[in-house]
Every structure is written in structure tokens, then in C-alpha cells.
Amino acid sequence: AQKVTQAQTEISVVEKEDVTLDCVYETRDTTYYLFWYKQPPSGELVFLIRRNSFDEQNEISGRYSWNFQKSTSSFNFTITASQVVDSAVYFCALSDPYGGSQGNLIFGKGTKLSVKP
């Protein structure tokens, strides 16, 4: 069965601090996708990144970076120099593009990030 674990329920940092959100996943599939979504107080889930299982290169986008390690089944997300606008709930998700439930995103429980000025 597929599963996503985000062990950190809540994290609080002061502006300009770096913060890493952890994500550990379980799947028996060899082909899969991993995602991060941001959910601000408005409620809409905002797509941040998608990674396929064959691409372990780390990615950087501005202040955001992602570390994908298949050996530890982890897909961690780091925000550098955090800002108050980064305050939101962040979800890690997993999908199997070819299986019986293709397109179904399996979400973790989310990590609530609070960035204080």
C-alpha cells in the first residue's frame, strides 16, 4: 500500500531562518511521482513541485529546494530565509501514474509552518 508520512505536525520559525519539512513515503511501485503542495489559509492547494521516481536530482527554485533520496524514501523540502508569507500547511503527496488508481494523489497529513516576524 502507498503511504506518505510527514512526522512534523507543526513548525514555528522566526523570519529569515531556514526550515526543512520532512516527507517519507512508501510504495512498491518502481514508477511514481512525488509532489509538494502549499495550502495557505484561503484553502486552495497550490502546486509547488513534481518529481518522478527516475530523477533523483535535487532541485532549487528561488528560496525553495527539494532533496529526493530513493535510498531512504524521502523527499524533503527546504525553505531558505523564510518569510511570513511562507506560513501555510505544506503537503507531500505520492501518485502512481500507471496503476489502478492512476492519478490518485496520496497525501501526508501536512506540516503547518508558522513564520513569525
Next chain:
Amino acid sequence: EAGVVQSPRYKIIEKKQPVAFWCNPISGHNTLYWYRQNLGQGPELLIRYENEEAVDDSQLPKDRFSAERLKGVDSTLKIQPAELGDSAVYLCASSFSRDGADGGELFFGEGSRLTVL
């Protein structure tokens, strides 16, 4: 480009009453999803449509929930009768899937928050 539109944003009803949620996906997106998000949890898939066909409704409680996607565009999710445990945010998402495979980005609406008293 308009995003995924959902209505109503908020609904308060008494138990045993019926309720319906409407979703208009992004133009051109052939795949539509309904997710339910309980407080403090990640979203969970209820049903997925490919055009007008429900291809995954295994998580939909069929005794009280129903959904339709007429003409493969807009969709309606209905609960009748509602129970206290149905209080949640109901999220609609859409994507464009190709060749029977998915793994692409899901675009989410802002959700419909249901409170059952």
C-alpha cells in the same frame, strides 16, 4: 486563465439534510477529482472522472454520496442525507491526462467547507 471554481464556499446544514457542491474545472482538463479533507488531515480522494466516466469511485460512500459530471465538464457532488461526520472541506481538482496515464499537476479549487450540525 480561470482556475477551478467551486461553490458554495461555505455551507451549514442540519444532519439528515441534503447538500450539493458544484465544480467547474479548468477549460480543457479532461480529468476531474473530488477530494475530502478532514480537519488536520490531508485530502483523500472520493471520486475521479475521465471526461464523463467515473473511473475510480472506490472511496465514495455510495449509500449517501453521489456525483455526476454531465458532458464531461462541470461536476456536482451530493450528500443525502448528511451526517455529523461529513463535516469537512470538499475539494475539486482538475488535470489534463494523456494516453491513459497521469502524474501531472492537479489544480485545486478553494474548496467547499461543510458544517453539519
